[in-house]
Amino acid sequence: LVRLRARLSRSQNALGRGLLAVLSRDHLDEDAWEEIEDSLITADVGIEPTRVIVERLRERVRVLGSRTVTEVREQLAEELTAALDPGMDRTLASTKADGPAVILVVGVNGAGKTTTCGKIARVLVADGRSVVLGAADTFRAAASEQLATWGERVGAETVRGPEGADPASVAFDAVKRGIDTGVDTVLIDTAGRLQNKVGLMDELGKVKRVVEKHGPVDETLLILDATTGQNGLEQARVFMEAVNVTGVVLTKLDGTAKGGIVIAVQNKLGIPVKLVGLGEGPDDLAPFEPKAFVDALLD
Numbered sequence: 001l002v003r004l005r006a007r008l009s010r011s012q013n014a015l016g017r018g019l020l021a022v023l024s025r026d027h028l029d030e031d032a033w034e035e036i037e038d039s040l041i042t043a044d045v046g047i048e049p050t051r052v053i054v055e056r057l058r059e060r061v062r063v064l065g066s067r068t069v070t071e072v073r074e075q076l077a078e079e080l081t082a083a084l085d086p087g088m089d090r091t092l093a094s095t096k097a098d099g100p101a102v103i104l105v106v107g108v109n110g111a112g113k114t115t116t117c118g119k120i121a122r123v124l125v126a127d128g129r130s131v132v133l134g135a136a137d138t139f140r141a142a143a144s145e146q147l148a149t150w151g152e153r154v155g156a157e158t159v160r161g162p163e164g165a166d167p168a169s170v171a172f173d174a175v176k177r178g179i180d181t182g183v184d185t186v187l188i189d190t191a192g193r194l195q196n197k198v199g200l201m202d203e204l205g206k207v208k209r210v211v212e213k214h215g216p217v218d219e220t221l222l223i224l225d226a227t228t229g230q231n232g233l234e235q236a237r238v239f240m241e242a243v244n245v246t247g248v249v250l251t252k253l254d255g256t257a258k259g260g261i262v263i264a265v266q267n268k269l270g271i272p273v274k275l276v277g278l279g280e281g282p283d284d285l286a287p288f289e290p291k292a293f294v295d296a297l298l299d
């Protein structure tokens with residue numbers, strides 16, 4: 001939580017800054033409410049979620065007769081937390097009784113898939129689990145090298161194919177290796193060429209089908225770059241059509257002043273944000289906890 005707070009405030013969070021100014025007034029008039037709305041929209045919360053949050057907040061402030069900055073802020077924090085659906089299950093399906101849990105990692109190029117695979121492997125290994133990494137992003141030349149470097153760094157075996165190999169066959173081999181060596185988790189990194197939507201969907205569909213010859217995919221994580229803002233939501237839909245996304249990892253939250261994008265993602269996609277990326281290093285991955293996140297956002 002301390003790191004989350006440091007990382008978010010380092011990016012000079014737009015929401016906290018904007019709101020502090022408005023809430024320090026002694027009277028919340030129409031202008032003030034508009035500014036609260038603007039702050040939320042500027043922070044990428046999204047127009048629809050913002051409208052709902054502000055409406056509910058106004059009603060609460062009216063009913064409770066809240067006056068002080070602290071009171072209103074507390075109620076805003078509660079509304080933002082509620083908008084993040086705190087009851088959702090955010091645990092990662094990383095083990096199962098009969099063989100390795102299979103996690104498919106999807107998203108556009110540059111979103112942070114390979115890095116996130118490495119970071120997740122690190123968390124699992126540190127937790128005493130064994131991991132096989134599958135380098136099924138055979139499109140980007142350096143991707144498999146990059147994943148293997150992460151594997152060495154965190155102590156996980158990486159299964160790679162020759163350059164230009166069929167991604168599905170590498171994924172198949174990785175799961176087979178995971179089964180043969182009895183590991184807990186197989187993490188599969190995939191390619192994300194969004195410029196060719198049909199090709200991408202075909203490829204991901206095939207990877208999934210081929211992997212399922214070994215057994216079901218237990219988790220499909222969509223990696224979204226927080227700095228792409230609302231555009232990321234459009235990309236997300238393409239992936240959701242191609243595969244059954246079960247969780248979102250929002251990366252590069254350290255590089256944006258618009259942390260509110262988490263609320264938009266959670267609201268519009270209806271899929272739990274499970275992890276957040278807060279930097280390029282191996283320890284820069286945190287489980288997503290709505291309340292702690294909102295506290296850091298309003299800090």
Ligand code: GDP
Nearest residue numbers: 109110111112113114115251252277278279280
């Ligand atoms: P991929 O193409 O989706 O596999 O993306 P990569 O894993 O290669 O990441 C693209 C770039 O984003 C790399 O330079 C990563 O170091 C960087 N990156 C990934 N996650 C984060 C993050 O949470 N914060 C920051 N600041 N950079 C990140």
